Amino acid sequence: MKLGLISPKGVCMGSDDNQRRTKQIYSKLVGMETLEELMSCPNSPLLTIAAIVQDYFTEIKFIDEEVETIDFNESYDLVAMSFMTQQASRAFELAKKYKEMGVYTCAGGMHPTNSPDETIKYFDTVFIGEGEVTWIEFMEDFKRQSPKKIYQNVDEIDMEKVPVPRFDLLKLDAYKTIPIQISRGCPHNCEFCASTKVYGPKYRHKSVERILEEVDLVTSLKPNIQIYFTDDNMLVNERFSKKLLTELCKRKIRWMSHTDIGVAEHEEILKLLHKSGCSKLVIGFESIEPNSLKHLERWKYKKYKHYEEYIAKIQSYGVGVWGTFIVGLDSDERSIFQKVVDFALDNNLYGAMISVPTPFPGSKLYERLEEEDRILTKYWGDYTLWNVVVRPKKMSVKELENGFEYVLTSVYSIENRMKRLNHFKRIYTNLMRNQNV
Template sequence: MKRLLLLIPKCPGPAAGKKWNAVWPADVEAAVTHSMWKLITPGPLVLAKLAQEMGRFEVHLTDEAFQPLNLTKKYDIVAIYTVTPNVKRAYELADFYKKQGTYVVLGGVHTTVCPEEAGRHAHTILIGEAESIWTAFLQDFLMHRTRQIYAQPLGKVSMYRSPIPAFHLIPENARKLIPIQTARGCPHGCHFCNLRSLYGRSYRPKKMQNIEKELRAVKQLNPHATIYFTDDNLFCSSTHADALMQLLQQYSVTWYANTDISFGADPVRIRRAYQCGCRQVLIGLESVNMQNLTGLDETSFKRRHFGRYREWIENIQSQGIGVIGSFILGLDGDGTDVFDKTAEFILEANLFGASITVNTPYPGTVQFHELDAQNRICTYDWNCYTIFNPVIQPKKMSIETLNAGYLKVLRAVHSTEAAKRKLEYFKRKIKEAGNDA
């Protein structure tokens, strides 16, 4: 048996890499860190299962967000998952294992969009969705005939054949919130999102029978786990979402999901979602400045629905489902008034949570190419790409003003008074939703 390690290096997080932002005090840092969902990265669990099915590999998995990496253990292959914020750590580990004589593979989002850079640190790189090329690589490894690059065409992986991830490899301390992906793809094509570079334009759901098997496997692992549906946009296909909710009715689960604001338009669907266990949705609202939303996605979907944001958030939350609104500060339309406006919006809409970040162009996105062409990228040190740390020159303010305004928003949103008001609001809403259900 060959020993294989699937390795997810840690991301620097808000507390690190603050080359461009040294102003956050410890209490704000702690509040932001506390509000983040802590989740194992799901992709390597699928690769683990595929390797186990071959019967020739002893498979190990380490996610540094949950467990320390034991560097004294020896492996035949180390396969490392990369995203831009963790990639420097990934390269450091790849170089370490290479020196030890271990065969090193790099894959994931950053490797897919920066293959030449990643190729300097690995024997083999996997480009694209790795499920369809991983087994071919492993077979070649066993036959001593590996190639430097394994790639698959964009968006061609059939989710119909996707195996049940190796959930049993999730470390004990990461079993409270467990990821299940039921489909890939999103119709909106936001310019700051690298979904299109990874998955192409298609929407690809899994078979409902397979989703049910995943659900059962998760329940077996931890009957009390909350499920996080990591689909890019869970409700963008109403046929798929309705079938999924029908399935979930048969199980007692609490779940969270990513979706877009149009979920708030249909009170009947919201009610069904609540009744089958939905308690939080993460929605990319992006900005309270309408000017930013024009052209932010391919059809200006977000601008077209901007006028309904408050009403639809209220529709969702009044049924007992908390909305985590995601916002980007420092977009090109933002002047210094954006900070007060953002804080006001979050507080007045009684958002259950807010993920507030600064405009960060990830490599592989339309936005990265545009800002690069405008010479506005201040650093290519990927450790700074935490989304909490300005890495570009904003159009209408200095980096210092952006940092100070960002801190002001965080302080307002995370204040004790705001938390108290929100708690009262939700107690009332949950009670009302429970009475009506």
């Protein structure tokens, strides 16, 4: 049997009008390399599925629509897709086409888990939750020609039982960054986040030995590749983090990941980050407007007063902070746009990912805005975080669109890129000087 694993186009897509507008905005920006690295990263769950079911197939092919075109003349016994909300509209189109061709179709991932009733209208089988156990159940049923429409896992998967992903299936020359997932779960419960419904609040991780095995495999396939640890909150467990970073210091790798601002409170971790190959950390600040932050997540609201201090501390160790911000939240006035620009520049952030409120299915934000009848479209391709898909409370849609563009073009001007580069040049010079003392 032959299996096709497809990651649908959509990470940067949107509808035609929105896509054109987004491209126009981003064509003006300078220094967006980190965002490009994140957005062009291949789909990690599909590579794990390939490892789970490899004994059932004589051939498995991984297709990433962001870097290659699908050949619909190629035949498969089964096609499986894993996708986020912004990829869902395209995934539904592909499922329809493959079903017309007589191919059995499966779907899993963030959007299918949070919107199974919608997804099953397009796919033969939908997986809800983590799929390490249910995929084996499905394959046995599929062999007996009696697959079910829904396979649901409600248990937390032991991360040690997650197989090593099939990185060898990737067209490695197409990527600057390769994903490795070392943990699942995040203790925070942000209103906009749909991930906790899939992975839960408990932080679970692979052993350091298993992680090193995956790191070594990736670097053996493509030396000098940057690794993206795709965890929601990689450094939340201090003891585990120190053990892992100490081992990574023995390997010459480059990596980035997500964590929360609380990492600044752990000196020993900070000392190990740059030595271990960490170049930047993506940290969700979400808002610099206290009232907005209070409604998003109480833990982050309590840390708000330390934001500037902690950014300076983390970056003093040679690790860039890539901050994420949402503009146009319910408590935001039009003044929020200049405030975000000033905050990013005054604190010499390595980078900033600016987004607008996006109610992903499965999140508390979706439930609230659906109840308030403020969702403007459910064409999922527009849920890129950059297109306005909800009616703002204290500004018009047009004001939010214009403000979003203003923040991006201000932060990513040539002048401000040079300011950031000079700031980090001074940091690295000081680090080298101190090392040589």
